[in-house]
Amino acid sequence: MELFWYIVLMTMLAIYVILDGYDFGAGIIHLFFAKKEKDKKAITNAIGPFWDANEVWLIASGGVLFFAFPTLYASSFSGFYLPLIIILWLLIFRAIGLELRGQIHNKIWEAIWDKAFGIASLLLALFFGVALGNVVRGVNLGNVVDGVSTHEAHYFFLPLWNPSFSPHAEELGIIDWFTLLLGIIGVVALTIHGANWIIFKTNSDINEKLKKVIFNLNIVLVVLVILSLLVWHIIEPHPFHNFIDMPWLWIFPIITFTGLFGLFKVKSFKKHGIGFLFSTLFLFGGLTSTVASIFPKVLPSTNSINPDLTLYNVAADEYGLSVGVYWFAIAVVLVAIYMVIQYKVFKGKMDNVGYGEH
Amino acid sequence: MEDMLFYDRMQFAFTITFHYLFPQLTMGLSLMIVYFKWKFLRTNTLKYNEAAKFWMKIFALNFAMGVVTGIPMEFQFGTNWAKFSELTGGIIGQTLAMEGMFSFFLESSFLGLFLFGEKLLGHKLHFVTGFLVFLGSWASGYLIIATHSWMQYPVGYEILENGKFVLNNFGALFSNPWLLPSYLHNQAASLVTSSFVVAAIGAFYLLNNKHNEFGKLFLKTGVIFGLISSLLVAFPTGDLVAKNVAKHQPVTFAAMEGIFETEDGGSEIVLIGQPNMLEKKLDNKIAVPNILSFLTYQDWNAEIKGLNEFTKDVHPTNVPGLYYAYHIMVGLGTIFIGLMLIAVVQLFRKKLYKTKWILWFLMFMIPFPYIANTTGWYTAELGRQPWLVYNLLRTADGASPTVSSGNTLFTLLGFIGLYLLLGLLFLMLAGKIINKGPQLNNH
């Protein structure tokens, strides 16, 4: 039962990253590459009717985490207190930037909310990458000082950074050079992803330019991914042990690299959705490979006193998990139906949907 | 430790109070928009469609605020109330996860279609999407209140040795006797808010002599919905919730009503008075004998236990606050019924549109349903103190063990600043939409 909910949760999170990821990416493109009003409109149109539903995947994942793995929810949400609240503030800014921009036609008003939307998207992409970095690096569970736990074994608290920015320091921080590296990978990958979405859903003038952007960023991405693999053993001495024990897991890295290298052909794709498909593969593969590498841990402990949190020691009780399956099965079918309807109605190019015009 | 809890509580109270300003309008207004759209389909009169479209603009803005302030709520159980989440997550996580899966997806998927899809879908399907948005928001209210009801009156659980609450009866969460009365009361109250808002904007247009046709439509719809919902809030729903409190939380009930001493031969109902916590009595009291016993138990002489019969450690932490919150809610509820009754009588005498004082009165009533709703929630929440889960888990034992008060104060200040900005923007933009008004024949 725990394993079932673990797979559900990871799938939901992956869907969240893929869906809200293109929103974030579109925000970053909006910030750096959309200069003309028409292009900006095209971008906001392309995500307008979707972003809210995309964000629900985050809320729903949070709900499933809360219900199926309450101890993990409690431990990680209180331990990552500051970055989570900052993420909340950024989500608020991003959403009101999108929603309020079109309400008043005034250059300054529009400029302010354009920037709010773009910058918040950029920082969110960064923070989500950093978050992933924190999960694989692990935390000082129990806040151990000098070999003694100062809190219950599954609680901790991390400041935003420590003076040395090292993932090895005695006192860890949210941001160190390792988590920052993953954060930057997040930004680059989501920018590519967002650009692909814009190419897919609009006839905007910048599409040709975006293909070049994708190509160039993809080179950066390859370099960064290789770099991260080279330094990975610093935070985890045996990063591949799961893959050696369970060779079928190699499917995930293979998906990742298919996505990554497929994107180099971006300029020759005939159908517009293909690029988006490849960046989706990359995101999905990257996430699943990462969590597979630490499985069954969900939050490793960096000290030797308190045990890692694994999906087995943080789960809710058997009865609750089993009844959950019934309502969840119904809900998933409904959600799938909503999504099909939503994407059917707003199929094709969306330059003229008129988002935000009141 | 003490002040750490204080900031956690302040932050939760502040963010939830602010959040709930928006969903109450969302839930009520979605029903009224569906009504306008339905009227349009039936009568084919363009003004109903334009009315629906006008309110959709306000709705969209209001919904966006509800969403952005709702997401922090979902996170805060984990960030600020980690111990509570760890211990009860297996239970209240069920209903909260269901809310995400069943209602938020429904609402957010169809809201996009409802707002941008009129031309693509045609009117019938457009009506259906509106209806689904309404359904989603009411389902959301239901699941939230199911969560809340469990905290007031825990059912279907078992407590393990390590203090964890585990679920042993899923159905009990939904047959909780606390749930249905609370839900109906809350939904009626949200309809009060939307009716007052619609009526007030109608009055505003008439007084301004602008958009008169819509002014009349809004006013008429607003006062009719307003009268019905105000009545429903008091009876049967308010009555039922109060009986639940009297039965399951007698000490809370005594504090709400301001009853310090048990009276032989039936308790009086207090209309006015200030709780004096030093001398454990009510100052400047105006009260009517025996009414409370009758209202609660249909028996003029039924005994109602006074606060002084309970030991201090189970008293609600903030008795005066609870007492005032409750009396403000009930007082406003009475005024709402009176005002709407007069307005509806005038409507049927065909005088409402010209009775200036009622129009002014209605216009200035806009904040009061919000106040009544908020004080209603304060009644429920302050009444539950000092417990997080009534009688089982104390609030002091639910907070996050590792988050220091400095950090909580920092984020609380951040939320205050951010929400102040949100509130100002909301008022400004809603004002703009209202001032522009609905457009007839704009295509």
Ligand code: HDD
């Ligand atoms: C327009 C708003 C409004 C109005 C006019 C009233 N209420 Fe109310 N009341 C609410 C809005 C509300 C609420 C905000 O919706 C609450 C909070 C919890 C809930 O379910 O509903 C609530 C809670 C609430 C509670 C506490 C329940 C608990 O502890 O969980 C009681 C006892 C009453 N109400 C009783 C009444 C009575 C007897 C009223 C007589 C007129 C009344 N309310 C009018």
Ligand code: HEM
């Ligand atoms: C229905 C869903 C709700 C749930 C699950 C819920 C739960 C909680 C929790 C966990 C706390 C913190 C601990 C505490 O101080 O008691 C709290 C406090 C509080 N809530 Fe709620 N709440 C809900 C709805 C509301 C609403 C809609 C309002 C107001 C509009 C509200 C007003 C408050 C206030 C004022 C407090 C602080 C009370 C105090 O600290 O003395 N709540 N609630």
Ligand code: HEM
């Ligand atoms: C009386 C209490 C509450 C009611 C009736 C209520 C109802 C609603 C409704 C109808 C919405 C839809 C959007 C909107 O209205 O603007 C909403 C949004 C939201 N609420 Fe609340 N809520 C309450 C309290 C809470 C609490 C305690 C939480 C935290 C668990 C919460 C979490 C959320 C979230 C995350 C959203 C955003 C959903 C989205 O993206 O569509 N709400 N709420």
